[in-house]
Amino acid sequence: MDIFADAEQPGQSITTAVPVPPPTTTVHADINPTLNDNWDDPEGYYNLRIGEVLYERYQTLSHLGKGVFSSVVKAKDLTTGDEVAIKMIRNNETMYKAGQKELALLRKLMDADPDNKKHVIRLLRHFEHRNHLCLVFESLSMNLRDVLKKYGKDVGISIKAVRVYAQQLFLSLSLLKRCSLLHADIKPDNILVTESKNVLKLCDLGSASDASDNEITPYLVSRFYRAPEIILGLPYDYALDVWSAGCTLYELFTGKILFPGRSNNQMLKYMMEVKGRFSNKMLRKSQFSNQHFDDTYTFMSVEQDKLSGKTVVKKLPLVKPSKDIKSRIMSAGSVSNGLTEEENRLLLAFVDFLEKCLVLTPDRRMTAKEALVHPFITGKI
Numbered sequence: 321m322d323i324f325a326d327a328e329q330p331g332q333s334i335t336t337a338v339p340v341p342p343p344t345t346t347v348h349a350d351i352n353p354t355l356n357d358n359w360d361d362p363e364g365y366y367n368l369r370i371g372e373v374l375y376e377r378y379q380t381l382s383h384l385g386k387g388v389f390s391s392v393v394k395a396k397d398l399t400t401g402d403e404v405a406i407k408m409i410r411n412n413e414t415m416y417k418a419g420q421k422e423l424a425l426l427r428k429l430m431d432a433d434p435d436n437k438k439h440v441i442r443l444l445r446h447f448e449h450r451n452h453l454c455l456v457f458e459s460l461s462m463n464l465r466d467v468l469k470k471y472g473k474d475v476g477i478s479i480k481a482v483r484v485y486a487q488q489l490f491l492s493l494s495l496l497k498r499c500s501l502l503h504a505d506i507k508p509d510n511i512l513v514t515e516s517k518n519v520l521k522l523c524d525l526g527s528a529s530d531a532s533d534n535e536i537t538p539y540l541v542s543r544f545y546r547a548p549e550i551i552l553g554l555p556y557d558y559a560l561d562v563w564s565a566g567c568t569l570y571e572l573f574t575g576k577i578l579f580p581g582r583s584n585n586q587m588l589k590y591m592m593e594v595k596g597r598f599s600n601k602m603l604r605k606s607q608f609s610n611q612h613f614d615d616t617y618t619f620m621s622v623e624q625d626k627l628s629g630k631t632v633v634k635k636l637p638l639v640k641p642s643k644d645i646k647s648r649i650m651s652a653g654s655v656s657n658g659l660t661e662e663e664n665r666l667l668l669a670f671v672d673f674l675e676k677c678l679v680l681t682p683d684r685r686m687t688a689k690e691a692l693v694h695p696f697i698t699g700k701i
């Protein structure tokens with residue numbers, strides 16, 4: 321099915337500069353940093369010249385993106401003629417180690433899915449270039465943040481498209497679980513789609529870890545997609561990715577961020593407005609609950625006073641949810657344009673699906689396996 325059949329195709333800009341072969345050096349930056357200064361910018365990103373050939377095989381075509389860990393370039397594989405995306409890890413010890421970990425986790429995922437059916441980005445190989453670990457991936461088109469900007473600004477994309485994406489995303493989560501891995505950074509930016517937009521792949525395993533390495537820290541996962549167990553300081557597992565996936569799918573359909581909190585405290589407030597109170601039992605077990613709740617488990621909302629601009633703490637005995645998922649979904653931009661009966665049924669199934677992804681208590685949240693047989697995904701509605 322081509323869910324974006326009548327949509328405009330994104331233009332491609334490929335820069336074709338004349339390749340300038342740099343002299344080779346194998347001196348490691350840690351031994352004499354001045355010798356290879358020119359290859360990197362002050363922050364350790366590789367100063368790439370477009371057209372340059374890496375590993376005697378990949379002719380670089382254009383810059384694709386820059387993240388905290390790496391810069392990503394599009395290149396042509398001179399052996400096969402295919403386009404690839406090369407993630408060049410920043411030249412510093414911490415990033416290099418993080419890159420090696422990402423490489424090991426990606427290998428585990430590739431081995432567990434030899435037929436490429438589980439919607440995780442394919443790692444083709446890796447090499448080193450001037451002290452930068454380089455990971456070579458299949459080339460994809462855009463991430464879901466850009467898809468939303470381009471095709472669904474403020475209104476989101478169709479429920480049918482969301483359903484296709486949901487199934488593929490949960491297939492990737494089922495593979496991660498089979499490999500005992502947590503992704504820990506699921507959000508529209510880390511999900512890439514093919515040129516036709518019909519197929520998505522989960523990417524950026526840079527924050528991923530083995531499920532047994534779950535050190536409690538309140539800042540894991542990008543804030544808007546961060547599950548309550550992370551913020552409250554509870555042990556966490558696969559359910560944290562299901563929460564982020566729920567937030568991501570809501571955003572795809574509505575074009576709006578579900579919980580756009582400016583802090584962890586505000587995130588909790590927004591979550592309770594949608595899902596109601598946390599149970600006392602959950603708060604009792606949480607390491608950081610005393611930062612957000614008083615002794616009687618009343619929420620302490622950290623707010624800015626509108627007049628003075630000063631930070632004030634307001635006690636909010638929030639009990640009843642006031643902005644439930646159903647009313648938010650039903651008032652989304654694309655719904656007000658009218659729906660067919662089939663779309664309406666699919667939408668109600670989507671509401672139920674999201675409610676189950678966003679259960680506050682992690683061990684009661686839907687698992688990836690359960691998600692894949694939910695009526696929203698199977699279509700048996």
Ligand SMILES: Nc1ncnc2c1ncn2[C@@H]1O[C@H](COP(=O)(O)OP(=O)(O)OP(=O)(O)O)[C@@H](O)[C@H]1O
Nearest residue numbers: 384385387388389390392405457458459460524526
């Ligand atoms: N295989 C690919 N095909 C096309 N574009 C890609 C590919 N891999 C990455 N990109 C682009 O590069 C961006 C950064 O990639 P990635 O998130 O893996 O790097 P990162 O350094 O870990 O970033 P961050 O710090 O944001 O987590 C992506 O959002 C995407 O736009």
